[in-house]
Amino acid sequence: MLAELDADDEEDEHVLPDLPNAEEGAVVMRAAPNPNGPWHVGHARMPAVIGTYKERYDGEFICRFDDTDPETKRPDLNAYDAILEDIEYLGFEADRVLKASDRLDIYYEHARDLIDAGGAYTCSCSGEAFSALKNDGEACPHREKDAETVHEEFDAMVAGEYSAGEMTLRVRTDIEHKNPALRDWVAFRIIDTPHPREVAADYRCWPMLDFQSGVDDHLTGVTHIIRGIDLQDSAKRQRFVYDYFDWEYPEVLHWGHVQVDEYDVKLSTSTIKELIETGELTGWDDPRAPTIQSMRRRGIQGRALVDSMTDLGMSTSDVDLAMSSVYANNRDLVDDGANRYFLVRDREDDPAVTLSVVDGDAPAPEAGHPPLHPDHPDRGDRTVPAGRVVVESSDLPSEGERVWLKGYGCVRHTGDELVFVDADIDVVRDGDVDVIHWAPADEGLETLLRTVSGDVRGYTEPAVADVDPDAVVQFERVGFARIDAFEPAATDEPDGPTGEEDLLAYYAHP
């Protein structure tokens, strides 16, 4: 008992480190997704960590869509809501939701202030030409333009008088800075392609991430920025702007990239999008896709993913997330509530076989009655009709040997029959007879189970029909699965539901 109490006290032993200079009630953080698609598993880290800190410090969680590139990273109009839903599934809610594409005029205003402060100049160098100069630490001729000209040219940029590539607005940093990545970076450029959002479709002069994000972080009162190591130089770049405006830069934490094992698919929005377009994946919730929507459809609780993500800590080195850790977390959450059912798989290398259960030294009962949950007898039993049954061939004992049909009784494999044996459960306890799962051949539900490694067909016991869709069950000796739908409609997917199935389920994990 004491040991139990101690264990409870140490519950929050391996939580995230404290934030630097964090004041209770005054912590503001933001997730700044690019809405170019629904989220993959790696994206869960940001809301998981921000949400956890928000709870710890009674802070604020801003979701700001950094959708400032209508061309290369073209926003997907469906992704805005998809991402908010992903966040909700993870168990969090943004206190404020902003879209950068609503805020162009704010950025222009700050650009003009920056020009006034001598912090920016319009530049018509080609990318290559400027890069060459910059790498030698040499300024381009445009750097010394007077403010009036810069204003005129920037106004012309905003007015849409230039085409892509003709003019940029650069921040005047230090052209000889020892880190070439920080020298006079581009703050605004021209993009000819209209933004997909109607309200932003008329703009042609778009800010780059470092400008837009830097301005917004200040304006929205962000106190702590968490971002990937790919943006390690951003703070240093943005600091030049902050210095011109005499703003104080927030605290910054970086973390490394997340890789996930178990999947063949790369953790990349564009890769997944491609695979969906070419039909190799059926959608964002395909169980083979390493996406949040897929986790959700498989019955993995957002909480399990969040726990795994916060366990990764805040290290700046790259990390591999083992899916087994997500599964372990999910099992913790789901095991108690998941009622047990039988699913007999019918696989090519291990087909289901049909046999009749017949009277032996005692009459064979008509049905088996295994409990819904071994730890909760009060939930009652299921009824699994016997008679003709299916079992997985690898479970079938050799000719003449016995096996125990779980919840039913002992049978002996005799030819194409299972002959009932009047034996006590002690034969199982003594280790002489194995226990296997089974399903009625005729009353069973024809089932399609979709898994990370492909679809599996099989037969579930009829009692599963009582389960509400969306519930997570455990197919005994197979694993946990989410009941997706009964009588699923046919799809044109090569392996998808044909319309013949009684049940569609998604496999979660063992």
Added chain:
RNA sequence: GCUCUGGUGGUGUAGUCCGGCCAAUCAUAUUGCCCUCUCACGGCAAUGACCUGGGUUCGAAUCCCAGCCGGAGCACCA
């Protein structure tokens, strides 16, 4: 090439700032045993790591130097 940044068991993590309590924590994984009418849950046990080499020190995962290996930026992507 220039500039950042990091290297603790299979995976993640604690410890590193302020050297000794670290023959290195916890979780997960794997294996074995127990429990069990599941290969789930629960219990027990085992396996397994401080990148390398120097230096400082009575003492180094922790400090210093060098090397090796990795990640990132040097975009009119985010």
